[in-house]
Amino acid sequence: MPRKQPGLSRRGIAVPASPIRRLVPYANKAKAEGAEIYHLNIGQPDIETPKEMIDAYRSFHDKVLAYGPSDGLPVFREAIADYWREWDVKIAPDEVIVTTGGSEAILFALLATCDPGDEVLVPEPFYTNYLGFSTAASVKVVPVPASVENGFRLPAKGEFTKRITARTRGIMFSNPGNPTGVVYSAAEVGVLGDLAREHGLYLYADEVYREFVYDGARFESVFHLKDLDEQVIVLDSVSKRFSACGARVGCLVTRNRELLDSCLRFGQARLCPPTVDQLAAAAAYKAPKSYLTEVLEEYGKRRDVLHDCLSEIPGVTAFKPAGAFYTVAKLPVADAEKFAIWLLTDFRLEGKTVMVAPTAGFYATEGSGLDEVRIAYVLNSTHLKDAIRILAAGLAAYPG
Amino acid sequence: MPRKQPGLSRRGIAVPASPIRRLVPYANKAKAEGAEIYHLNIGQPDIETPKEMIDAYRSFHDKVLAYGPSDGLPVFREAIADYWREWDVKIAPDEVIVTTGGSEAILFALLATCDPGDEVLVPEPFYTNYLGFSTAASVKVVPVPASVENGFRLPAKGEFTKRITARTRGIMFSNPGNPTGVVYSAAEVGVLGDLAREHGLYLYADEVYREFVYDGARFESVFHLKDLDEQVIVLDSVSKRFSACGARVGCLVTRNRELLDSCLRFGQARLCPPTVDQLAAAAAYKAPKSYLTEVLEEYGKRRDVLHDCLSEIPGVTAFKPAGAFYTVAKLPVADAEKFAIWLLTDFRLEGKTVMVAPTAGFYATEGSGLDEVRIAYVLNSTHLKDAIRILAAGLAAYPG
Numbered sequence: 001m002p003r004k005q006p007g008l009s010r011r012g013i014a015v016p017a018s019p020i021r022r023l024v025p026y027a028n029k030a031k032a033e034g035a036e037i038y039h040l041n042i043g044q045p046d047i048e049t050p051k052e053m054i055d056a057y058r059s060f061h062d063k064v065l066a067y068g069p070s071d072g073l074p075v076f077r078e079a080i081a082d083y084w085r086e087w088d089v090k091i092a093p094d095e096v097i098v099t100t101g102g103s104e105a106i107l108f109a110l111l112a113t114c115d116p117g118d119e120v121l122v123p124e125p126f127y128t129n130y131l132g133f134s135t136a137a138s139v140k141v142v143p144v145p146a147s148v149e150n151g152f153r154l155p156a157k158g159e160f161t162k163r164i165t166a167r168t169r170g171i172m173f174s175n176p177g178n179p180t181g182v183v184y185s186a187a188e189v190g191v192l193g194d195l196a197r198e199h200g201l202y203l204y205a206d207e208v209y210r211e212f213v214y215d216g217a218r219f220e221s222v223f224h225l226k227d228l229d230e231q232v233i234v235l236d237s238v239s240k241r242f243s244a245c246g247a248r249v250g251c252l253v254t255r256n257r258e259l260l261d262s263c264l265r266f267g268q269a270r271l272c273p274p275t276v277d278q279l280a281a282a283a284a285y286k287a288p289k290s291y292l293t294e295v296l297e298e299y300g301k302r303r304d305v306l307h308d309c310l311s312e313i314p315g316v317t318a319f320k321p322a323g324a325f326y327t328v329a330k331l332p333v334a335d336a337e338k339f340a341i342w343l344l345t346d347f348r349l350e351g352k353t354v355m356v357a358p359t360a361g362f363y364a365t366e367g368s369g370l371d372e373v374r375i376a377y378v379l380n381s382t383h384l385k386d387a388i389r390i391l392a393a394g395l396a397a398y399p400g
Numbered sequence: 401m402p403r404k405q406p407g408l409s410r411r412g413i414a415v416p417a418s419p420i421r422r423l424v425p426y427a428n429k430a431k432a433e434g435a436e437i438y439h440l441n442i443g444q445p446d447i448e449t450p451k452e453m454i455d456a457y458r459s460f461h462d463k464v465l466a467y468g469p470s471d472g473l474p475v476f477r478e479a480i481a482d483y484w485r486e487w488d489v490k491i492a493p494d495e496v497i498v499t500t501g502g503s504e505a506i507l508f509a510l511l512a513t514c515d516p517g518d519e520v521l522v523p524e525p526f527y528t529n530y531l532g533f534s535t536a537a538s539v540k541v542v543p544v545p546a547s548v549e550n551g552f553r554l555p556a557k558g559e560f561t562k563r564i565t566a567r568t569r570g571i572m573f574s575n576p577g578n579p580t581g582v583v584y585s586a587a588e589v590g591v592l593g594d595l596a597r598e599h600g601l602y603l604y605a606d607e608v609y610r611e612f613v614y615d616g617a618r619f620e621s622v623f624h625l626k627d628l629d630e631q632v633i634v635l636d637s638v639s640k641r642f643s644a645c646g647a648r649v650g651c652l653v654t655r656n657r658e659l660l661d662s663c664l665r666f667g668q669a670r671l672c673p674p675t676v677d678q679l680a681a682a683a684a685y686k687a688p689k690s691y692l693t694e695v696l697e698e699y700g701k702r703r704d705v706l707h708d709c710l711s712e713i714p715g716v717t718a719f720k721p722a723g724a725f726y727t728v729a730k731l732p733v734a735d736a737e738k739f740a741i742w743l744l745t746d747f748r749l750e751g752k753t754v755m756v757a758p759t760a761g762f763y764a765t766e767g768s769g770l771d772e773v774r775i776a777y778v779l780n781s782t783h784l785k786d787a788i789r790i791l792a793a794g795l796a797a798y799p800g
Contacts, residue, residue, distance in 0.1 A: 008512055012512035058460060065449045065647055111409065112415075129670075248672070268532065274677050275646030
């Protein structure tokens with residue numbers, strides 16, 4: 001009799017490989033062969049982390065590297081409360097649950113509010129990892145399509161309402177948008193608030209790119225919505241704000257006490273977020289204001305460079321992003337993933353090539369985004385220009 | 401019409417507060433009132449972290465604190481492979497998925513192998529956080545009772561088989577045992593192997609206390625089991641080995657390629673484990689061998705001190721643990737949780753009191769362990785003696 005093998009779970013099979021990271025083996029092979037690669041696939045900025053943060057690691061001197069509280073170190077929770085004061089939002093330290101990256105904030109929010117089979121509406125394209133965490137939590141992502149043609153504005157209210165079922169628990173979205181770069185107006189955030197009020201939904205608001213808004217546009221937080229204290233959950237991270245992706249420190253902020261308590265209990269199971277990284281993240285908030293101003297200015301320049309360069313490539317449609325540091329570009333290829341792989345396996349210009357993230361994985365609608373890529377403008381303008389020059393040459397040479 | 405409020409999910413309500421941590425608010429209040437508290441509730445050792453590890457934080461000097469690979473930094477994965485060689489187990493670096501603490505290894509293992517409603521057999525009492533992660537994953541923990549009277553040995557094979565259903569996916573256990581301190585013999589580990597082979601089950605083996613085995617006993621890893629490469633999953637952590645609980649670095653080790661790939665995809669959703677902590681954890685493995693020998697010797701002494709002191713308290717039944725750094729003590733009280741709270745709220749001896757973890761939360765069987773507490777012998781012998789003296793005085797004075 002053949003041995004019975006247990007096999008994987010259905011979700012273990014279904015959980016998607018990240019479109020941002022799944023081509024890494026091709027990139028590693030290209031590097032091993034001597035190629036230089038511009039990474040436009042991942043939101044890993046080349047911007048320096050604040051010196052205050054790096055110094056915090058360097059000055060750690062405890063004899064015992066101990067657990068912290070499950071809801072986070074008070075010093076970091078207080079830094080978050082102080083930070084919100086600057087946005088004219090009153091948040092108490094005990095309304096903050098520190099998480100291991102913004103990632104864990106997404107997971108806790110889903111677990112505390114959704115059971116297996118429940119549904120979450122998500123404007124599409126969306127941050128691809130919502131799909132990974134939804135699969136982990138056995139929650140269904142119900143996409144509400146936006147499109148590059150109208151600049152990825154919030155879909156009309158009716159597009160949401162017609163998808164609401166008895167299992168719908170909330171709306172998850174990033175604003176400023178990843179991968180779209182869209183920044184929702186106060187009116188659009190208001191529509192999300194109306195939907196939440198009228199249908200008893202949670203708003204899971206991923207605001208990690210809050211600072212990154214260009215052309216003097218105003219960012220509107222869900223915390224400015226009235227009368228939604230029990231339903232608003234803000235997912236946040238220090239990764240992008242302070243170019244500190246490797247710290248894995250984020251937080252979940254809500255005024256819903258029951259929800260805070262539930263997240264604390266999920267948090268107790270994993271004991272605590274990393275201790276030294278929290279100390280470092282708290283120190284980052286002490287960096288001078290000029291740090292973020294300068295970073296914003298730099299990203300603004302890069303956005304212009306990127307958009308100018310992309311606009312010159314025949315057949316490419318690119319929306320000029322108003323925020324975050326991504327754009328979605330429609331390429332004149334049938335299958336952007338095949339093209340992205342080909343760039344890594346077959347194409348070199350002066351020994352260099354480019355890595356981009358195929359956008360199909362940022363959609364839950366089968367067959368959407370096949371000819372699109374997400375480009376992160378996380379490299380300095382010189383590298384960015386060179387990278388887009390190589391992308392253009394790749395498109396011209398592509399036999400696919 | 402009253403506003404519709406979404407409310408929490410069933411699992412968000414059900415997820416248990418950790419018995420190790422849920423009395424923390426009482427402890428904080430006692431401290432605020434000036435009490436000194438001996439923490440026997442949590443496995444937070446007072447042993448110094450290896451200097452090599454602390455120095456790694458102190459010498460971090462990257463300009464940009466960047467993401468690492470989703471499956472972990474090569475330097476740490478290689479350290480784990482080298483480490484296993486010393487146990488005569490051949491593990492390749494790519495059979496290691498680095499996780500954010502051993503905690504995340506538990507979560508990934510459950511997600512990749514179980515769907516909502518699936519069942520996992522767990523010898524009881526068990527590490528309480530298995531219950532938290534099972535609730536998160538909507539997996540049912542099916543307890544297989546062991547008892548303090550027979551030293552928490554592995555329950556008989558028939559006790560497992562009679563609980564196996566079509567939904568049973570595997571057996572989760574810690575060896576050496578938390579909270580029991582039991583160390584399974586080669587024969588007992590063999591029984592677990594037989595169950596896995598005969599019923600097509602996974603073995604989720606939490607071996608984080610592998611080094612902590614006393615009286616010259618031999619630790620038997622599941623990796624020594626033959627012909628189970630596809631079914632053995634080892635959950636590991638640097639937290640206890642190197643007294644580095646705040647680092648949040650652990651790993652999942654398996655030879656099952658499909659499973660590794662699934663865990664990598666769950667890992668991609670959360671991007672990566674913390675970067676600097678992984679560098680520090682890799683450095684810990686470079687500490688001289690004498691570090692762990694000395695630590696083991698120290699815990700052995702503490703165990704003797706604890707057991708001697710507990711044995712002298714009238715009405716207390718304590719099993720002498722053979723491994724890890726916990727023991728379960730049966731107290732002459734009806735409700736150990738009420739007693740543990742009373743120690744924090746009402747009892748002081750010379751301004752001091754003791755915090756212990758009520759054991760009920762380490763059981764899934766309703767009504768079990770109500771008169772037991774878990775005691776972690778993580779304090780030096782002087783403090784430990786004093787703590788048990790206070791516990792004894794508390795028991796004598798307890799009006800409950």
